Amino acid sequence: MQHPVALTLKSRSVALTLTDIPSQTSQAHICLLFLPFFHAIRDVAFIFLKGALIMQKKKSTHLTADDRIRIEALLREACSLRYIADRLDKSPSTISREISKHTQTHTPKCCDCLNSPGCTLHHVCGSSGCRKKCKACHKAKSYCNDYVKTQCDSLLNSPVHLCNSCHKQRYCHFEKHLYDGRAADREYRSTLVSSRDGFDLTAGEFQKINGIVSPLVKKGQSIYHIVNTNRQSLPVSESTIRRLLNGSELDICRLDLPEAVKRRPRKKPPAQSAPPVSKKGRLYKDYLAYIQYDDIPTVQMDCVEGTQEDQDVILTLHFVMFHMQLLFILDAHTSAAVVGLLDILEETLGRELFASCFPLILTDNGHEFSDIEGMERSIYGGQRTCVFFCEPNRSDQKAECENNHRLLRDIIPKGTSLKHFMQTDMTLAANHINSYVRKSLFGRCPYDLAMAVLPEDFFMLLGLEHIPPGEVIMKPRLLKRLNPAE
16 A cells, blocks of 8 residues: 655645555654655755755846946847846846937048048038038038948847947947946946935025024024024035035025134233232132032123223123023222122022022122122111132133123124113113023023013013014124124
8 A cells, every 4th residue: 555645835835655564563663764754855955945045136226346347248249238237247237228318429520421432512601711521521411411321230239238248349430339347436426425425405495494493593693503493494404504505505605604703802901910819719629519408599700801992891690591691881990889780689589589589699800899798788787698719820711601691692792892881782782682592502592581580570680671583683783782892
């Protein structure tokens, strides 16, 4: 009795026939009978798996420079497109498109007219002084009405319609069609780069971006501020706007940006040093120890000067927590003027509101801050604030205040006289500076943070108000008072 056995592997049938197996045969003998059969299955499975992996291998979609040089060499040997495709492991259509796209045409300098052997024409071009026969001139075909272009039989009969394999190239007078691998790769690289140049924007989008960005930059706003306050209107990112600006695609240039031009700071003569004042217990190390145990917000204080002839200065009070800076005009660069301004602030805000907003002041060692007792003394009696001092020549210890002065200098540049400004001008400048969106505040302005924490009376009593983002001006023309010295 025979036992037919059929197996199916990857849609391939394998049929085997086994003879009778005696009932006394042990299981070990049966396994030995089937061992060659299992080895055959293993070999067939390995072959099919290897073939499947080869078929699944992804072919490269772009030809390399070496591939193009090999195509040129194989065309010189008169190989067919299918043979070239097999050698490069590419599709024949890929090779055909590559050849047709990068084929170069060389026009001969002699006349290739079909009627040239029996032609006796002269002066077809209208030049009476020419002694050359028209059939020997390559310009004659542009003027002759009997010109008929001669076609090369070898080129017409060629399966790829190229002259690479023709042995008559050097002395052929017909139009040549050649494929050059190196030139083809240069054209490919040039197309690859040029296709990614420029901006993927329509003319309407260009006009829309220019209409939004250019007027706001002329107001002194930064690109970051404009993008974050006009997200719904601008269809591009901050980096795209900067590339448009650098490519001169907008009505503005790099010089219109707030901080695009840097100039070396002027050298100033050393100021006369004030008499030494005892600052024991109010040094920077004492300040660090003080805030370690008392979590109190710090206000940094400094003075901004105008010209050397000016007596007026600007006192700045910078709230580190909110990045908010207040500006006050002083009629003199003295300690009495600083104490007098603090007295006016306390009287305007009231004792409790002043103490809650200005609990701790950190300033530098300028002579205008030498009256420590006067700055700390309240007009209502007692102490109104605590004053600490940075170390000498360490402006980095109140870096937040110093960095914010750069925005003030956008409105009041260095060398501008301050004697024409009033407190209303300082309040207006502070409102625009504090309404300016900052990247360090994650797209928010200082007033957004301060108005959420400080009492409303603080802003009302000092005349502080939020400026809409589109109306923020960070240019000197914000203060409509011209300096006669300029």
